[in-house]
Amino acid sequence: MTRNWLPIKTTPWTLGLPLLTILLLLQTTSIPQRLDFWLYDTLITENPVEPADDVVIVAIDELSVDRLGRWPWPRTTHARLIEKLDKAGAKTIVFDILFPEPSPDDQELARAMRNHGNVILPLHLSPPSRNYLISEQLPVPALASAASALGHAHVELDKDGLARGLYLLNGLGDQLWPSLALAASGEPLPNGEPPDVPLYTNVRQHYRAIPMAGGSGTLSSYSYTEILDLPAAPEAFSGKTVFVGATAPGFGDILPTPFSGLNQPMSGVEFHANSYSALVKDELISRVSTPIAIGLAVVVIVFLSFALPRMRPARTILLCLVTLGLLVLAHALLLLGARLWLPISHAMVIPLLALPVSSAFRLAMTNRFLNRQLDELARGPTMTLEEPSLRHPPQLLSQFQALLQPEGWLLAEDNEVITASGLTAADIPPLTEPGEWVHLGSQSWVSLLRNNITYKIGLKLPNDLGREATRRYLRRLPLSTIQSPARKSGPRENISARIERVRVATERMSQMQKFIRRSFERMPDGIIVTDELGVIRFANGHIEEWFQEPMPSLSGLPLVKLLEGHDPRDNPPWHETVSETLTLAQSRTVDLRIRNKDFLIHFAPFALPDSDQNGIIANISDISELREQQRQHREAIDFISHDVRSPLVSQLALIEQLKRNRGHIEPEQLDQLGRLAKRSYHLAEEFVQLARAEQLTETRFYECEFLAIVENARDSVSEQAVEKGIQLVLQGTEDLWLRGNAELLERAVINLLTNAVQYSSSGSTVNIQVFQAGHQAYLTVSDEGEGIAPDEIPYLFDRYRRQKSSELSGNHGTGLGLSFVNVVVEKHRGEITVNSRLGEGTAFTLKLPVAHPLG
Structure with missing residues (x-):
């Protein structure tokens, strides 16, 4: 027994090494980072956090600029704002406004800041101009000394240009400043050793992503000018942290965020207010280091490299999808639950690539297997018939002679007669169209063009009732030479060549299957094929018609049940006949009667080549007409032996009587003899007429x-x-x-x-x-x-x-x-x-x- 299927296997090394190589190549691109940003933005925007209750914004909006005049405003204006907020009970006032240059009103602003006692001012790290090193841009000394704390206003933009977080500490050398949000919260600074770096080095520590409450305008906001013009509002500001900054378009810093993108950026003061809200609610998000993310990807590679080669192709798809889903689920739980941002893009790409890589190895081995099978199919038999148009004229003539038995024939090559009988060259009519038959009386002629040589074939058909049918048959024969199209060169591409080979092999298999099925359907007998347990696996249309059982119900039905249901019998029972055919491997022939019709069923055992499988082929022949002919034959014999013989015997007896008494012949005797002869004649005449009618x-x-x-x-x-x-x-x-x-x-x-x-x-x-x-x-x-x-x-x-x-x-x-x-x-x-x-x-x-x- 041969196997036509070979196991397709890959090893952990053959799968793991390509995946590891792909992982290293991904490190040189920005694809993983962009995927991480997309996952983070999707989860954050779909799950916005609730803002803290004690944060509010005083916005320097368009209305304030219109009423208070051109920027910068006198610092006495800011002092008035502080006084108003102090009266309203504001707990902390955070300015997102830089004061790096001195002003005559600095003392008044400083006095207002001291009176409140908890005013935070920003600082900025930047070079004073081009070609200079970065430096700290602090508020003027008078204001810096009056402020309760200073905080940096820097927001970190990711590589795609969006602001997702900031560094809690930022500064030059060993002087690190907290962010505005951290300074406003009063929280202690994060632990850490001061860096041992030059004093001009920009140092950033403790990056945190900000889970925002929403897009621009989400947090409670009041117009700067309305606070100045209206009485103090303790209900709005009492015990709260107030962020003061610019929100007017084109005025102040603007930051694109995951909620807004580049279309509706968020003002810096709103970003810092969101930072403060997340900080006091302990919702800042820490980012897991890149080596851990790479390590997770390596773990996924190792897992899939050992698991996929052991699984079927359908299950590999499921495993890759489950792995991908678990990674996304872990990412979401860590981000929303534990406030940890784990970059999983490297690990996510691995199952997406493992499937095609594993499939590629399987396909490579499958291709080698299929190539061998295709070569075997190409060497196998085909069911194509040779076209008559490809046969040589002498061969055609001999085949016409064997099939049609003409009374005469002729074959000529370029008007030279090669062979003839009953026809001569003078009988050849004008033949203009090759392959087209010309019928004249009892003669039929055709010209054929083979290799630029014109052949002429003539047939003299017998003058009987079948001559016209023979002519119609000849007209249907394709005898014209078929011009085969120019042979195209085979496809150069390997996969295309393989597809073409598969197409040809499939065509041949399809032709074979169609030939077998049509052969079974065209057979005059009913055919049933069973398996080794006598269960029907195939039946042609005659079985469906004779047994009046739909084809779907025949497939899978035991042959014994089918026969017992239509012709039950006890001697011998059907199960005995079927089982002996299988167990003894001997043929059986049994009479069968279905719906008042007579059949003969022949059971023949068979075994598939190169296989242990066997079964039965049951051939069922309709012998109702034969049995009817046998019955008619018996009736005819009975009729002849009785009805025809009876008057003849009477005639012979009467003739013998007349011979014995020749001198006394009575007219009545002659009349009786005439009647008997007449009756015999009528009997024979009716018998002959019935035979003529049946034919x-x-x-x-x-x-x-x-x-x-x-x-x-x-x-x-x-x-x-x-x-x-x-x-x-x-x-x-x-x-x-x-x-x-x-x-x-x-x-x-x-x-x-x-x-x-x-x-x-x-x-x-x-x-x-x-x-x-x-x-x-x-x-x-x-x-x-x-x-x-x-x-x-x-x-x-x-x-x-x-x-x-x-x-x-x-x-x-x-x-x-x-x-x-x-x-x-x-x-x-x-x-x-x-x-x-x-x-x-x-x-x-x-x-x-x-x-x-x-x-």
């Missing part, structure tokens, strides 16, 4: 007029009717043209009229009606005789069947007359019906299709 085919049909046929039949029976004093009345004046055999139709009508006269009493009338109804011609023959018993009507047209009443009345018939009529009517695609009542008479009605129903 009738439509090739012997021609157009004939039905009314004339009936008139001729009436004239033939008129003498017999006059002898009994019976009147024949014909009603019908319309010509009705039929396509049929007038001789046999006339004989059938004569039989009907003879029966009507024979079974009618003297002085009665036999009515004959001929008319058309729809597309049918009708003939009704009705008599006034004794009628037919109802129980005899179903068997009236059976051959050799005689009516009991007729035998008792002395009308001895053969039982072939009405059988002959029925056969003739069926051959003409017609119908015959009987309507009879005892004591009242009988009416026979014939219905035959007219030749031109639309005429």
Whole structure:
């Protein structure tokens, strides 16, 4: 037993090394980082945090600029704002406004700051101008000393230009400043050793991502000018941290965020207010270091490298999807629950790439396997038939001779006769179109072009009924040379060449399958194929038709149940026959009867090559017609041995009697001898006529007029009717043209009229009606005789069947007359019906299709 399937395997090393290489290459691109940003933004924007209750914004908006005038405003204005907020009970005031240059109003602003006692001012780290090192831009000393704390206002922009977080500590050298949010919260600075770096080095520590409450305008905000103009509002500012900064477009810093993108950026003061809100609620997000993220990706590589080669292809897809889903779920839980931002892009890419890489290895091995199988298929047999157009003319002529048995033939090459019989070169007609047959009388000619040589073939067909059918067959034959298209070069691409080979192999397999299936369907017998347990796996259309079981129900049905359900038997039982066929591997032939039809079923065991599988092929033949012929044959023998022999024996006995007494021959004896001879003649005539009717085919049909046929039949029976004093009345004046055999139709009508006269009493009338109804011609023959018993009507047209009443009345018939009529009517695609009542008479009605129903 050979195996046609080879296991497709990959090893952890063959899968892990390519994945690790891909991971290292990804490190040189920005794809993983962009994927991490997208995941973070999606989760943050879909799950915004609730803002802290004690944060509020005083916005330097467009309205404030319009009312208070051009920026910068006098610092006395800011002092007034502090006083108003102090009266309203503000806990902390945070300015997101730089004061790096001195002003005459600094003392007044400083005094207001000291009076409040908790005012935070920003500082900025930047070079004073181009070509200078970075430096700290602090508030003027008077304001810096009055502030309760200083905080840096720097916001970190990621590589895609969005602001997602900031560093809690930022400064030069060992002087690190807290962020505005950290300074405002009063929280202690994060632990850490001061860096040992030069004093001009920009140092940033403790990056935190900010989970914002929403886009611009989410936090509570009041206009700067409204605070100055209206009385103090303790209900709005009491015990709260107030951030003061610019929100007017084109004025102050603006930051694109995950909520806004570049279309609706957020002002710096709002960003710092969100930072403060997240800080006091302990919702700042820490980012996990990159080495840990890389380590997670390596773990995923190791896991998939060991798992995927052991799994089926369908399950590898599921495993990769589950791994991807678990990574995303872990990322979401850490980000939203533990406030840890774990970059999982490297780990996410691995299952996405592991599937195609693993599939590529499987496909490579599969391709090698398929190539071997395709080579075997290419060497296998095909079911294509050679076209007649490719055969050499002498070969064609010999095949025509074997198939058609012509009375004569001729083969010429460029007007030189090669072989001939019954035809000469003078008989060759003009032949202009190669491959087109020309029919002249009994001759058929065709010219063929082969390798620029013109051949001519002539056939002299026998003058019989099949000549026209033979000509139609010859016209259908494709004999013209088919110009094959220019051979195209095979595809250069490897996959295309393989696809082409698969297509060709599939075509050949499909042709083979179609040939086998059509062969089974075209077979005159029913075919059933079972497996080794006698369960039906295939059946052709004859089985479905004869057993009247739908094809879906046949498949999977035990053969024994099918046979027992339609022809139950006990000796031998069906299960015994089927099981012995399988166990003993011996053929069986059994009679079968289904729905009053006779069949012969032949069980033959079979075994598949190169396999342990076996089963049964059951061939079922319909022998109903054969059995009917056997029955008719027996009836014919009985008829000849009794009905034909009986008058002959009587004639011989009478002749012997006359020989013994030659001088005394009575006229009655001669009359009896004549009657016996006449009866023998009628018996033989009816037997011959029935045989002729059964052999009738439509090739012997021609157009004939039905009314004339009936008139001729009436004239033939008129003498017999006059002898009994019976009147024949014909009603019908319309010509009705039929396509049929007038001789046999006339004989059938004569039989009907003879029966009507024979079974009618003297002085009665036999009515004959001929008319058309729809597309049918009708003939009704009705008599006034004794009628037919109802129980005899179903068997009236059976051959050799005689009516009991007729035998008792002395009308001895053969039982072939009405059988002959029925056969003739069926051959003409017609119908015959009987309507009879005892004591009242009988009416026979014939219905035959007219030749031109639309005429």
